[in-house]
Amino acid sequence: MNQFSIVVNRYFSHQKSSYINSNIFKNNCFNLIQRSYLRPSISHASILQHVKELKHLQQVHAYIVTSGLAQNIFLSNRLTNSYASCGLMNDAEQIFHRIPCKNVVSWTILISGYAKNYRFVEAIGVFSEMVASGLLPNDITISSIVPAFGKLGLTQIGKSIHSFWIRRGYGSNVIVETALVGMYSRFGHVGVARKVFDYMPERNDVSWNAIIECYSDHGFGEEGFRLFNLVRREGFTVDCFTIMSLISAASSIDGSRVGEGIHSFASRTGFQNDQLVRTALMNMYVNRNCTDDAYFIFNEMKVKDVVAWTLMLTAFSSGKYWAKALEHFNEMMRVEDLELDSVALMGILKSCSSLGALHQGRGVHALIVKIGFTHDMFVGSSIIDMYANCANLEDARIFFEGMEEKDVACWNAMIAGNGMNGYGNDAIDLFLQMKGLDINPDESTLVCVLCACSHAGMVDKGLDIFSHMVKTWNIVPSSRHYACVVDLLSRAGRLRDAYSLVNSMPFDPDFEVYCALLSACKVHGKIELGIEISNKLFQLEPNDAGYYVLLSNMYALAGNWEGVKMTRVSLRAKGLKKDPGFSSIEINGELYTFMAGQKDHPQYSEVEGLVKFMIERIKEAGYVPDTKSVLQELSDDVKFDILYHHSEKLAIAFGLGRTKQGTIIRITKNLRTCNDCHYASKFISKVFERVLVVKDANRFHVFEGGVCSCKDFW
DNA sequence: GTAGGGTTAG
Numbered sequence: 001m002n003q004f005s006i007v008v009n010r011y012f013s014h015q016k017s018s019y020i021n022s023n024i025f026k027n028n029c030f031n032l033i034q035r036s037y038l039r040p041s042i043s044h045a046s047i048l049q050h051v052k053e054l055k056h057l058q059q060v061h062a063y064i065v066t067s068g069l070a071q072n073i074f075l076s077n078r079l080t081n082s083y084a085s086c087g088l089m090n091d092a093e094q095i096f097h098r099i100p101c102k103n104v105v106s107w108t109i110l111i112s113g114y115a116k117n118y119r120f121v122e123a124i125g126v127f128s129e130m131v132a133s134g135l136l137p138n139d140i141t142i143s144s145i146v147p148a149f150g151k152l153g154l155t156q157i158g159k160s161i162h163s164f165w166i167r168r169g170y171g172s173n174v175i176v177e178t179a180l181v182g183m184y185s186r187f188g189h190v191g192v193a194r195k196v197f198d199y200m201p202e203r204n205d206v207s208w209n210a211i212i213e214c215y216s217d218h219g220f221g222e223e224g225f226r227l228f229n230l231v232r233r234e235g236f237t238v239d240c241f242t243i244m245s246l247i248s249a250a251s252s253i254d255g256s257r258v259g260e261g262i263h264s265f266a267s268r269t270g271f272q273n274d275q276l277v278r279t280a281l282m283n284m285y286v287n288r289n290c291t292d293d294a295y296f297i298f299n300e301m302k303v304k305d306v307v308a309w310t311l312m313l314t315a316f317s318s319g320k321y322w323a324k325a326l327e328h329f330n331e332m333m334r335v336e337d338l339e340l341d342s343v344a345l346m347g348i349l350k351s352c353s354s355l356g357a358l359h360q361g362r363g364v365h366a367l368i369v370k371i372g373f374t375h376d377m378f379v380g381s382s383i384i385d386m387y388a389n390c391a392n393l394e395d396a397r398i399f400f401e402g403m404e405e406k407d408v409a410c411w412n413a414m415i416a417g418n419g420m421n422g423y424g425n426d427a428i429d430l431f432l433q434m435k436g437l438d439i440n441p442d443e444s445t446l447v448c449v450l451c452a453c454s455h456a457g458m459v460d461k462g463l464d465i466f467s468h469m470v471k472t473w474n475i476v477p478s479s480r481h482y483a484c485v486v487d488l489l490s491r492a493g494r495l496r497d498a499y500s501l502v503n504s505m506p507f508d509p510d511f512e513v514y515c516a517l518l519s520a521c522k523v524h525g526k527i528e529l530g531i532e533i534s535n536k537l538f539q540l541e542p543n544d545a546g547y548y549v550l551l552s553n554m555y556a557l558a559g560n561w562e563g564v565k566m567t568r569v570s571l572r573a574k575g576l577k578k579d580p581g582f583s584s585i586e587i588n589g590e591l592y593t594f595m596a597g598q599k600d601h602p603q604y605s606e607v608e609g610l611v612k613f614m615i616e617r618i619k620e621a622g623y624v625p626d627t628k629s630v631l632q633e634l635s636d637d638v639k640f641d642i643l644y645h646h647s648e649k650l651a652i653a654f655g656l657g658r659t660k661q662g663t664i665i666r667i668t669k670n671l672r673t674c675n676d677c678h679y680a681s682k683f684i685s686k687v688f689e690r691v692l693v694v695k696d697a698n699r700f701h702v703f704e705g706g707v708c709s710c711k712d713f714w
Numbered sequence: 715g716t717a718g719g720g721t722t723a724g
Contacts, residue, residue, distance in 0.1 A: 006717095081716070107717090112718065141717080144717075175718055175719045176721080204719095208720095210720045241720055311722080311723060341722080341723085343723045344723085350724095
């Protein structure tokens, strides 16, 4: 055994068992298997062309075998490479194994073949086999395997290859060094990547692209642009990789002008029609919440691949255009030969989940079973989330329990599902079970558990868990955790404790914490404190419409209409829009979405009559409209009209009219439920003898016989 | 004689 094989084998014997058992490895494997399945290197359009070539290749192959040329290592190596280039790794592997005296080139071909086909785990497997067989990798072998370490995040072995490379004294090699820059970039070790780059005696365009990409991809867009401008003056040739890096750099810099600038640069350099460049531009606009710009590029694309479709789906979902997302998904399903992958499936499950579209969600679940994605834990956790959010905790539980393997995300989804439905104790039980199974909770797990306590009104239990977290489990609370505890305390009316907790935090509270405190102020009518906190929030997140709305609502509660006007004006001046409220209801598999006071709704006249009838009936039972819920300065009559046409009431009235007595009415809304709708829903459940399940932005409310499961805390 | 580095979604 040579020095190198000792290093590698030592690494593998020490690291293997723990690494193989780690989630990182499993997730990576999953990704790889998926990627290799979903991204066959042959696109549909070129399959025929490839078959022709393959036939050719097979003929040559047959000729080589029958004429006894297979012993020729050069020919066999070339043959292995040809099969590998077609993505036919099984054939490549077979030929490779029949080579009697494999040389470094034979091994390198197989390694790079796997790497090129995104099968990094196999590439590394072959590499370690090669090393174990006593052969030393050369510079080409190293440059082929180094990206695999980077892509799999194998920092230790990556670093040892690097030090091996230096120790062996091969001398400088621009390709190996560029690959190392790329590897450290993947590890997120920007400084090390820069060091390797700085020490390179020779650099080419690819090296410059690699370092520019490294900075751009890690949020240092400014440095990416700086390096680009530096090298540009020295005869550097811009290619599509450069463009991609600059798009990524632009994404990390605030301000739409940078993005537009790079978009026009892409056009000027003639790369705007490149599929990857277009996708990257779409991605940039999606990240900037410029859904329209993303949609424009999407529509202009002649060939829309699954990535483009998915990006657009994500754009609609993250922009909270839920109905548009569903429509987009249905369209996507009709595209022939579009192979859906886990990201696409997760996107659509998220849309179903947010809309409470159980019927569609079930359909997607069936599809997932059909195309064999049930073992994907990313998809699995989304299925759990979808059922739990569609008020179907039972199906979530059945799926969860049927999973052969569950990662922390699946547990989190299940815990959150119980929490949202008000089952605080069950959520805690799940959490304890999970700890018992030695599955490490992550930040979200504790957030889910604390939220569950909050939703169930289990204040002491939640505080108890928080103190265990710090003292027993050695978990350093994050600002999300603090935000949960603030919420927990404010729910118990302990606003003073919440405020002193925020002041005692070991780091500066972020917007999330202040936001929790602000909501608490609104609930408890602490206007002055609320305004003070709002000012802090505006400094932290000047562009979030949500806080302006909260502040405006607070002024309204205090009767300070001047304040309301001021806030609304500055909101408009900034060009910010608040999310329009909507409620949806699924009847016989059809999803109906209502927006407040929406007169152009196709079911408008039907709903109008139903609402009138519904309001009359609950008024007889004692319902008095809560005009305080209308946070604008208007006459009472107008306020009544606004209240009666809240999206939630429209959806409920429609549900009452369209479903049989005894059917549970399930509503999903994107915002938190307002006081008046909550109050009215209690009357509706009693007067019409119906169970109403309302999922708001935070949790479920089950109204039955005049009471709500949230016990009036939300 | 055979082999190599830098792209896009949670």
